[in-house]
Amino acid sequence: MTKRTLFTGFERIATMDAGGRELTGGYVLVEGNRIADVGEDARVIAADDVVRGAGRVLLPGFVNTHHHLYQSLFRNVPGASEAKLFDWLAFLYERWKGLGEDAMRVASTVACSELLLSGATTTTDHCYLYPKDGGNILAADIEGAERAGIRFHPCRGSMSLSKKDGGLPPDAVVQTEQEILADSRRMIERYHDPEPFAMLRIALAPCSPFSVNADLMRESAKLADETGALLHTHLAETRDEEAYCLRRFGMRPVDLMEELGWLRDDAWFAHLVVLNDADVVKLSAARVGMAHCPSSNMTLGSGIARVAEMKDTGVKIGLGVDGSASNDTSNMIREVRQAMLLQRVRYGADALSAREALKMATMGGAQVLHREGEIGSIEVGKGADLIAFDLNDVAFAGAHADPIAAIVHCAADRVDLAMVNGEWRVRDGRLVDESILDLVPLHNRLSRELIGAG
Numbered sequence: 259m260t261k262r263t264l265f266t267g268f269e270r271i272a273t274m275d276a277g278g279r280e281l282t283g284g285y286v287l288v289e290g291n292r293i294a295d296v297g298e299d300a301r302v303i304a305a306d307d308v309v310r311g312a313g314r315v316l317l318p319g320f321v322n323t324h325h326h327l328y329q330s331l332f333r334n335v336p337g338a339s340e341a342k343l344f345d346w347l348a349f350l351y352e353r354w355k356g357l358g359e360d361a362m363r364v365a366s367t368v369a370c371s372e373l374l375l376s377g378a379t380t381t382t383d384h385c386y387l388y389p390k391d392g393g394n395i396l397a398a399d400i401e402g403a404e405r406a407g408i409r410f411h412p413c414r415g416s417m418s419l420s421k422k423d424g425g426l427p428p429d430a431v432v433q434t435e436q437e438i439l440a441d442s443r444r445m446i447e448r449y450h451d452p453e454p455f456a457m458l459r460i461a462l463a464p465c466s467p468f469s470v471n472a473d474l475m476r477e478s479a480k481l482a483d484e485t486g487a488l489l490h491t492h493l494a495e496t497r498d499e500e501a502y503c504l505r506r507f508g509m510r511p512v513d514l515m516e517e518l519g520w521l522r523d524d525a526w527f528a529h530l531v532v533l534n535d536a537d538v539v540k541l542s543a544a545r546v547g548m549a550h551c552p553s554s555n556m557t558l559g560s561g562i563a564r565v566a567e568m569k570d571t572g573v574k575i576g577l578g579v580d581g582s583a584s585n586d587t588s589n590m591i592r593e594v595r596q597a598m599l600l601q602r603v604r605y606g607a608d609a610l611s612a613r614e615a616l617k618m619a620t621m622g623g624a625q626v627l628h629r630e631g632e633i634g635s636i637e638v639g640k641g642a643d644l645i646a647f648d649l650n651d652v653a654f655a656g657a658h659a660d661p662i663a664a665i666v667h668c669a670a671d672r673v674d675l676a677m678v679n680g681e682w683r684v685r686d687g688r689l690v691d692e693s694i695l696d697l698v699p700l701h702n703r704l705s706r707e708l709i710g711a712g
């Protein structure tokens with residue numbers, strides 16, 4: 259018999275479905291790894307396990323659309339913390355090049371656990387760093403995330419254009435186009451699961467216009483056509499990138515992507531900060547995805563993305579914490595708050611509501627990853643990816659007139675529970691597998707060694 263778990267007695271349930279349905283005193287029934295029922299009155303429902311949520315808010319799990327999990331090893335690095343993107347990269351490449359598969363595996367488990375504790379039940383990882391003696395970084399990344407138990411979309415990233423060829427990264431971290439494409443194909447064949455409710459899907463992700471050859475972008479798009487993998491890259495992050503593209507290619511970043519055949523609905527771009535009106539029209543017409551990363555954009559002083567203007571266009575907008583070298587935290591619910599606040603700095607107090615920011619973190623992210631039929635909302639037939647926040651805390655005293663907005667406005671930072679694909683990952687605010695915490699001292703030691711080696 260499939261196990262049935264009943265969630266009931268929650269202060270509020272935010273389904274994040276198309277109609278924005280919110281339930282007071284309703285229930286959600288999970289059978290196995292799916293949501294079997296959602297309703298108002300739980301009295302007649304039989305279940306093996308009953309989860310009572312007094313003073314708690316239940317939501318669909320968040321979808322983190324941009325990250326570099328290895329960067330939890332490079333947080334808060336003196337010398338990088340006050341630099342803008344190109345200087346920041348030049349400084350960190352020298353430290354990143356020491357990354358190996360053992361450190362990657364540890365970083366992936368630790369970073370995914372931090373995501374789970376802050377509400378993400380699905381994450382991407384733009385994994386683009388393959389140092390010469392590093393071993394199989396992407397396989398280690400996947401093993402690390404599997405241990406944490408998160409739904410995972412690792413991207414086979416790549417860098418092929420080193421300093422000597424006019425790019426930004428040093429030779430030690432770039433690979434040839436042939437190596438990259440062969441390994442990309444190998445990783446898709448080995449790991450990519452196209453089935454509904456898959457826990458693991460691979461995407462293809464040349465790092466950025468200033469670290470790969472144009473040809474690799476074109477070939478990656480062809481491989482995506484052939485395999486069904488999604489496409490991802492960094493785009494239009496800073497004014498410096500815009501100047502670089504104009505100098506090197508004679509066109510701005512979005513025009514370059516159009517030229518390379520990347521303006522398509524199975525591609526999603528991190529950042530999209532430096533856009534003109536024509537760019538927005540093109541991105542919207544192509545129905546591309548966007549990973550909006552407000553904390554990273556603020557840390558690097560990159561600017562404020564035009565999210566409030568783009569939210570009603572064809573662009574699918576999700577949120578991303580980005581790597582911990584440019585955010586210093588991988589906290590998903592804090593990112594929701596940052597997204598809301600940063601838009602208000604540029605566009606005023608009505609630019610983005612708490613619910614709109616939560617929508618981006620849930621259905622928005624699911625749409626970016628083409629998984630809107632499986633995750634991103636609490637609806638019958640969807641995957642059992644559920645989170646709850648406990649409002650029985652001093653931080654929420656007086657905020658219960660609108661408990662759903664409260665988790666954003668009053669700065670929730672940790673979930674009370676997280677279920678992924680029907681499996682418990684967090685209960686009572688703690689990881690179910692607490693042995694993961696034993697990795698933290700090892701992670702710290704690896705981090706010290708890598709930073710010190712630069």
Ligand SMILES: [Zn+2]
Pocket residue numbers: 324325326384492528580581
């Ligand atoms: Zn990034």
